[in-house]
Amino acid sequence: MTVLNIALPKGRLGEKVYRIFKSVGYDCPAIEEENRKLVFENPEKGIRYFWVKPSDVAIYVERGAADIGVAGKDILLEYAPDVYELADLGIGRCRMCVAGKKDFRDDLDTTLRVATKFPRIARTYYSSLSRDIDIIKLNGSIEIAPLLGLSDVIVDIVETGRTLLENGLEPKEEIVPISARLVANKVSYKFKNDAIRQLVEAVERFQPEEA
Amino acid sequence: MDAELFLKNEERAVFRLRELYRRHGYLPYKMSKFEEYDLYVRNKSFLVSDHILTFTDVDGKLMALKPDVTLSILKNCQGGPGLQKVYYHENVYRTSPASHGYREIMQAGLECIGTLDDYAVGEVVMLAARSLESISGQYLLDLSHLGVVAGILAAAALTEEERQAALTAMGQKNAPALRQLCREGRLPQGAARQLEQLANLYGPPAEVLPLLEQMDLPAASAQALAELKALCGLLGQYGLGDRLRLDFSIVNDMNYYSGIIFRGYLPGLASGVLAGGRYDNLLRKMGREGGAIGFAVYLDQLERYNTPPRGCDVDVLLLYDDSRTAGEVAAAANALLAAGRTVRAEREVPAGLQYRAVRDMRKEAR
Numbered sequence: 001m002t003v004l005n006i007a008l009p010k011g012r013l014g015e016k017v018y019r020i021f022k023s024v025g026y027d028c029p030a031i032e033e034e035n036r037k038l039v040f041e042n043p044e045k046g047i048r049y050f051w052v053k054p055s056d057v058a059i060y061v062e063r064g065a066a067d068i069g070v071a072g073k074d075i076l077l078e079y080a081p082d083v084y085e086l087a088d089l090g091i092g093r094c095r096m097c098v099a100g101k102k103d104f105r106d107d108l109d110t111t112l113r114v115a116t117k118f119p120r121i122a123r124t125y126y127s128s129l130s131r132d133i134d135i136i137k138l139n140g141s142i143e144i145a146p147l148l149g150l151s152d153v154i155v156d157i158v159e160t161g162r163t164l165l166e167n168g169l170e171p172k173e174e175i176v177p178i179s180a181r182l183v184a185n186k187v188s189y190k191f192k193n194d195a196i197r198q199l200v201e202a203v204e205r206f207q208p209e210e211a
Numbered sequence: 212m213d214a215e216l217f218l219k220n221e222e223r224a225v226f227r228l229r230e231l232y233r234r235h236g237y238l239p240y241k242m243s244k245f246e247e248y249d250l251y252v253r254n255k256s257f258l259v260s261d262h263i264l265t266f267t268d269v270d271g272k273l274m275a276l277k278p279d280v281t282l283s284i285l286k287n288c289q290g291g292p293g294l295q296k297v298y299y300h301e302n303v304y305r306t307s308p309a310s311h312g313y314r315e316i317m318q319a320g321l322e323c324i325g326t327l328d329d330y331a332v333g334e335v336v337m338l339a340a341r342s343l344e345s346i347s348g349q350y351l352l353d354l355s356h357l358g359v360v361a362g363i364l365a366a367a368a369l370t371e372e373e374r375q376a377a378l379t380a381m382g383q384k385n386a387p388a389l390r391q392l393c394r395e396g397r398l399p400q401g402a403a404r405q406l407e408q409l410a411n412l413y414g415p416p417a418e419v420l421p422l423l424e425q426m427d428l429p430a431a432s433a434q435a436l437a438e439l440k441a442l443c444g445l446l447g448q449y450g451l452g453d454r455l456r457l458d459f460s461i462v463n464d465m466n467y468y469s470g471i472i473f474r475g476y477l478p479g480l481a482s483g484v485l486a487g488g489r490y491d492n493l494l495r496k497m498g499r500e501g502g503a504i505g506f507a508v509y510l511d512q513l514e515r516y517n518t519p520p521r522g523c524d525v526d527v528l529l530l531y532d533d534s535r536t537a538g539e540v541a542a543a544a545n546a547l548l549a550a551g552r553t554v555r556a557e558r559e560v561p562a563g564l565q566y567r568a569v570r571d572m573r574k575e576a577r
Contacts, residue, residue: 062481063481064480064481064482065481082482083383084383084384084385084460085383085384085385085387085388086384086385086386087386087387088387181387185481186482186483187476187478187480187481187482187483189384189413190351190353190413190456190458190476191351191476191478193413193414
């Protein structure tokens with residue numbers, strides 16, 4: 001029997017994804033136990049789950065260590081892995097936005113300083129507007145950059161907008177809507193075609209209550 | 212002892228591929244490692260990666276380490292009666308997004324250039340399948356015809372930007388993105404539905420072709436499909452039917468490629484090991500008439516293919532010291548070699564060497 005290796009993003013999104021997989025018949029009791037294991041297998045169902053850092057899911061799938069995985073569209077746009085993007089799970093919805101101080105007005109006469117965790121997305125967006133920008137790559141606490149004058153705006157994920165609001169910032173432009181996607185390694189898709197297709201079909205039939 | 216045991220996967224594959232191509236009348240083509248940079252600038256988007264290693268030659272000319280073999284063959288091939296059938300085995304230098312730097316990639320492959328007919332095209336695709344077969348019987352060869360997708364896109368009259376977006380979504384088998392394009396009014400509904408159907412199709416020709424024929428495709432697509440069907444028939448005659456898969460998500464740059472296109476895969480290797488197709492458009496860009504089809508096998512990928520973990524480095528470690536003459540050591544080594552063992556002669560045990568047995572001449576009575 002073929003075993004599907006599934007990379008799940010560590011954290012809240014990954015747990016939600018697992019609940020979806022479980023509800024469509026891909027449960028794995030071992031994963032629900034409290035322990036420090038990293039790999040969980042259900043041989044009866046032919047699946048093996050493992051948790052990885054969300055931004056690494058695409059790499060595991062692209063390199064074939066995982067046959068399929070779930071990653072946010074933000075990660076896929078930023079790293080552009082060579083994988084199949086088979087389904088939109090419709091969960092983990094948020095927006096990739098440009099945000100700035102409430103009183104910020106873009107001076108088109110100067111180079112725009114953009115702080116972000118997503119340099120590729122920022123660069124692609126601003127080059128589609130032919131805007132000259134200076135990218136400042138940060139790894140966290142992006143919101144602080146405009147407050148301290150490090151940047152003019154930020155490009156970041158906005159879920160509810162509360163963090164922005166509490167820091168005197170607001171979303172200025174929406175770049176792209178984000179949600180969790182099911183991705184598959186291109187070669188696995190060929191050699192484990194039936195198993196992967198069955199899983200995709202089952203997941204697509206699932207309608208999240210919150211959507 | 213079987214000498215082939217000492218060969219690495221890729222070296223063994225090269226032997227078999229050379230033999231395969233020679234038997235079908237393809238001639239070897241050896242070229243220089245360098246090429247004028249100019250050749251690649253003019254055809255940059257034909258290349259897999261757009262980074263090229265360059266250097267200045269002694270006469271001041273800007274040169275490049277070959278990132279690709281096909282362009283060099285096309286440039287140097289002379290026209291004339293009949294087809295030009297050549298094969299090569301070369302190293303190329305290119306980057307890949309996953310590797311963060313230049314890598315040397317060992318390639319073997321062949322090209323068939325001239326007035327192509329159904330037989331010539333079929334022969335090249337058959338040789339691609341046999342190349343994979345010589346490495347593993349479990350291979351899969353994905354086959355497509357660019358004209359099928361191109362026909363649908365042409366009938367939809369899209370802008371260049373919309374066309375690119377649709378092709379990108381096709382390449383990812385991204386049905387949600389195709390639907391999104393349709394909702395945004397950037398792809399007509401009929402085209403979006405047909406592309407989605409095509410993206411989701413994957414299977415052996417016998418399974419997929421009947422489904423394709425039920426689709427109400429534009430005339431240009433239907434003609435491409437007929438060509439694909441005829442090719443599948445011919446490949447079936449070669450006995451290759453069950454390792455073939457039709458997959459319309461293979462979308463190469465249509466400025467260069469046209470018609471039949473294919474990719475080869477081996478189980479357990481995370482990316483493709485063979486890529487090829489028909490590139491009449493590139494030939495035309497270079498001012499030549501006729502057609503061209505070819506493929507490359509990425510031999511460097513085989514390095515990790517079914518390689519057993521490193522075991523013993525040598526059967527017998529032969530230890531000696533000054534009490535032995537060179538002639539005595541040689542005689543002892545020869546005796547072991549004659550018995551089919553591998554031997555390493557040393558004065559002391561080298562660090563890190565794994566050996567099955569040791570023969571210590573230092574302790575043996577004279």
